[in-house]
Amino acid sequence: MNNGWQKRHLLGIQGLSATExxxxxxxxxxxxxxxQRPIKKVPTLRGKTVVNLFxxxxxxxxxxxxxxxxxxxxxxxxxxxxxxxxTKGETLVDTARTLEAMAPDVIVVRHSVSxxxxxxxRWVRCSVVxxxxxxxxxxxxxxxxxxxxxxxxxxxQGLKIAxxxxxxxSRVARSNIWGFTKMGASVRVAGPRTMLPLEIExxxxxxxxRVESAIEGVDIIMMLRLQLERQDGAYFPSTREYARFFGLxxxxxxxxxxxxxxxxxxxxxxxxxxxTEVADGPYSVILEQVANGVAIRMALLYLLLGxxxxxxxx
Amino acid sequence: xxxxxxxxxLIDPGSSHEGEFDLLIENGKIAAIERQGAIPKxxxxxxxxKGLAIFPGFVDLHTHLREPGEEYKxxxxxxxxxxxxxxxxxxxxxxxxxxxxxxxxxxxYILGKAREANGVHVYPIGAVSKGLQGEELxxxxxxxxVGAVAISDDGRPLMNGNLTRRAMEYxxxxxxxxxSHCEDKNLSSEGVMHEGYWSTRxxxxxxxxxxxxxxxxxDILLAELTGAHLHxxxxxxxxxxxxxxxxxxxxxxISAEVTPHHLILTEEALQDYDTNAxxxxxxxxxxxxxxxxxxxxxxxxxxxxxxxxxxxINSKNVDICQAAFGMIGLETAFSLSLRLVESGTLSxxxxxxxxxxxPAKLLGLPAGTLSMGSPADLTLVDGSRTFRYYASLGGSxxxxxxxxxxxxxxxxxxxxxxxxxxxxxxxxxxxx
Ligand SMILES: [Zn+2]
Numbered sequence: 001m002n003n004g005w006q007k008r009h010l011l012g013i014q015g016l017s018a019t020e021x022x023x024x025x026x027x028x029x030x031x032x033x034x035x036q037r038p039i040k041k042v043p044t045l046r047g048k049t050v051v052n053l054f055x056x057x058x059x060x061x062x063x064x065x066x067x068x069x070x071x072x073x074x075x076x077x078x079x080x081x082x083x084x085x086x087t088k089g090e091t092l093v094d095t096a097r098t099l100e101a102m103a104p105d106v107i108v109v110r111h112s113v114s115x116x117x118x119x120x121x122r123w124v125r126c127s128v129v130x131x132x133x134x135x136x137x138x139x140x141x142x143x144x145x146x147x148x149x150x151x152x153x154x155x156x157q158g159l160k161i162a163x164x165x166x167x168x169x170s171r172v173a174r175s176n177i178w179g180f181t182k183m184g185a186s187v188r189v190a191g192p193r194t195m196l197p198l199e200i201e202x203x204x205x206x207x208x209x210r211v212e213s214a215i216e217g218v219d220i221i222m223m224l225r226l227q228l229e230r231q232d233g234a235y236f237p238s239t240r241e242y243a244r245f246f247g248l249x250x251x252x253x254x255x256x257x258x259x260x261x262x263x264x265x266x267x268x269x270x271x272x273x274x275x276t277e278v279a280d281g282p283y284s285v286i287l288e289q290v291a292n293g294v295a296i297r298m299a300l301l302y303l304l305l306g307x308x309x310x311x312x313x314x
Numbered sequence: 315x316x317x318x319x320x321x322x323x324l325i326d327p328g329s330s331h332e333g334e335f336d337l338l339i340e341n342g343k344i345a346a347i348e349r350q351g352a353i354p355k356x357x358x359x360x361x362x363x364k365g366l367a368i369f370p371g372f373v374d375l376h377t378h379l380r381e382p383g384e385e386y387k388x389x390x391x392x393x394x395x396x397x398x399x400x401x402x403x404x405x406x407x408x409x410x411x412x413x414x415x416x417x418x419x420x421x422x423y424i425l426g427k428a429r430e431a432n433g434v435h436v437y438p439i440g441a442v443s444k445g446l447q448g449e450e451l452x453x454x455x456x457x458x459x460v461g462a463v464a465i466s467d468d469g470r471p472l473m474n475g476n477l478t479r480r481a482m483e484y485x486x487x488x489x490x491x492x493x494s495h496c497e498d499k500n501l502s503s504e505g506v507m508h509e510g511y512w513s514t515r516x517x518x519x520x521x522x523x524x525x526x527x528x529x530x531x532x533d534i535l536l537a538e539l540t541g542a543h544l545h546x547x548x549x550x551x552x553x554x555x556x557x558x559x560x561x562x563x564x565x566x567x568i569s570a571e572v573t574p575h576h577l578i579l580t581e582e583a584l585q586d587y588d589t590n591a592x593x594x595x596x597x598x599x600x601x602x603x604x605x606x607x608x609x610x611x612x613x614x615x616x617x618x619x620x621x622x623x624x625x626x627i628n629s630k631n632v633d634i635c636q637a638a639f640g641m642i643g644l645e646t647a648f649s650l651s652l653r654l655v656e657s658g659t660l661s662x663x664x665x666x667x668x669x670x671x672x673p674a675k676l677l678g679l680p681a682g683t684l685s686m687g688s689p690a691d692l693t694l695v696d697g698s699r700t701f702r703y704y705a706s707l708g709g710s711x712x713x714x715x716x717x718x719x720x721x722x723x724x725x726x727x728x729x730x731x732x733x734x735x736x737x738x739x740x741x742x743x744x745x746x
Binding site for chain 2: 014091092093111113114115116118119133134135136137168171174197198199200202203233
């Protein structure tokens with residue numbers, strides 16, 4: 001049975017339509033059901049090979065993809081930057097050719113430089129899934145965020161979301177800006193001006209200097225992880241000052257609606273971008289986000305590879 | 315040895331020729347420029363230029379030949395091959411070789427290689443600072459004595475204002491222009507493209523316009539202080555054009571060049587993370603591009619220069635942050651620039667002026683015009699022919715062009731240096 005999915009790669013949310021996002025979310029909901037069965041495995045992708053190609057360490061995302069692939073019975077190969085085939089001096093094209101020899105069906109790629117999945121997609125025959133590229137996109141994170149919001153709020157259309165922190169360097173922020181705006185939510189961004197990129201408004205968002213005003217009246221607050229090394233680039237003076245003026249604590253939270261939902265892509269710097277009482281508080285859906293990650297990744301692998309597997313739909 | 319070039323349309327702004335003229339070449343020099351039919355039949359060769367334009371060989375003030383040091387990217391010889399394929403007969407090569415062209419022996423080495431090549435006049439540009447380190451002055455006078463025509467630390471911007479000042483004073487002393495690659499390295503930092511909407515959208519580290527403009531402003535003030543001739547390389551922003559315009563109005567000795575790629579492409583060219591569109595200065599916004607057209611038209615920007623920057627495939631088949639800056643440009647310069655004529659911004663004669671006599675004058679080169687007795691360095695161009703450009707079929711050793719396989723109008727058909735045919739278009743090209 002053809003599942004109706006047309007795209008070969010998932011390089012970003014930017015290239016998806018609202019209908020396609022909807023289809024992924026619907027598929028993910030049925031995948032979540034698989035994960036709740038006593039035997040969490042279906043034969044859908046038996047005989048398919050998923051390569052996890054991680055140039056940047058990320059246990060969370062890699063594990064999530066690996067679990068997703070295994071629940072669909074695909075074989076997985078993990079390659080990280082320190083394995084021999086990804087030695088320094090090898091060009092990306094060399095890497096692509098090496099991978100081609102393994103005849104994978106999907107390459108899941110994470111890289112510290114924006115655009116690497118796009119370049120890779122040009123050189124390989126299989127599907128490429130972006131598991132985070134530089135500051136550009138982290139589409140599966142945005143999809144799982146959309147899924148979590150949809151589960152909690154019953155809809156995305158018409159909601160208000162504030163994305164707070166280092167927007168400039170955040171692929172999570174970019175993917176979520178694309179995702180939430182495409183799905184009809186209105187998006188605000190806030191953070192120190194050093195971390196709001198030029199002309200961000202042209203992505204269809206409203207930019208705020210102060211966290212307090214950005215979170216006023218919103219349905220969702222998404223806090224971004226602060227990369228501590230940004231202090232060296234003069235993006236902020238100290239973690240102490242950052243926490244006080246841009247971190248989410250109970251004090252600032254008073255500006256928000258009582259039913260506000262708080263998200264964070266993890267891992268959290270407790271006491272910096274988000275106070276512990278807030279992270280562990282009743283509004284936080286951080287653990288649900290992790291659970292939905294597996295479902296979203298199963299859905300994607302299924303949509304990209306499931307075509308033609310008549311008898312094995314979940 | 316005599317050659318007649320008949321039935322062509324000569325455009326030579328340097329000698330104010332524009333129209334149907336026949337040329338007689340004797341012993342490599344122009345012996346006659348006459349109304350069509352006026353040159354009697356002679357012994358020797360005849361080139362029928364019917365339907366073709368005849369231009370003085372183009373002059374490029376900004377070429378990177380990679381010899382010595384990176385001969386796998388380009389040699390003096392392959393660079394000269396690329397030059398003639400693009401209609402250039404005179405090129406000035408930047409000092410960022412390995413070792414750097416910062417003393418007379420290296421200058422002489424490059425000139426020696428050029429003598430073994432196809433006849434293209436190669437004028438080396440000496441380094442400003444030893445090893446392009448921006449710390450001590452290079453041996454500028456000695457390089458000039460050997461044949462350097464300007465000084466520049468292109469590729470390694472001079473961050474030290476005091477050294478820049480001293481270099482200008484010293485250059486003035488020896489009547490050499492100082493060519494400035496204007497970039498504040500602290501502001502450009504790790505940037506790979508122009509900072510603006512597209513860098514925000516693509517999530518790439520970016521270079522603000524201010525990185526260039528601050529240094530243009532600094533160098534203008536230093537040119538005013540020292541009285542040196544300052545030439546601004548590859549102007550890329552509207553702000554720079556405005557600064558140069560005002561400096562010229564104030565009578566400061568300043569000139570400027572723009573590359574064909576900055577005239578034609580914008581930051582949008584990076585949208586698929588094409589490493590071949592990664593250049594320094596970066597491709598800017600549409601607003602900047604329009605200001606460059608305007609600046610060129612008004613004469614605020616004096617000439618077109620290629621910034622031909624060959625890189626091997628391994629320097630480009632990597633992620634965009636690791637990829638080298640630069641694209642080749644000698645072979646596409648004319649076809650790209652012709653779009654300014656097509657759009658009505660420049661007349662053909664104005665364009666040719668900016669590719670021949672103007673750049674030659676800026677550095678005082680004996681080139682760029684065809685008067686009686688001058689060397690017969692010229693190029694024949696079919697201005698109406700469309701063709702597909704294949705970077706891999708060109709003269710350059712490297713193929714790093716974002717224009718690979720693009721359709722162009724206006725093709726260089728033949729190039730002569732001192733009356734010798736040094737380039738004829740390959741037969742295969744005609745299929746397209
Ligand atoms: Zn330069």
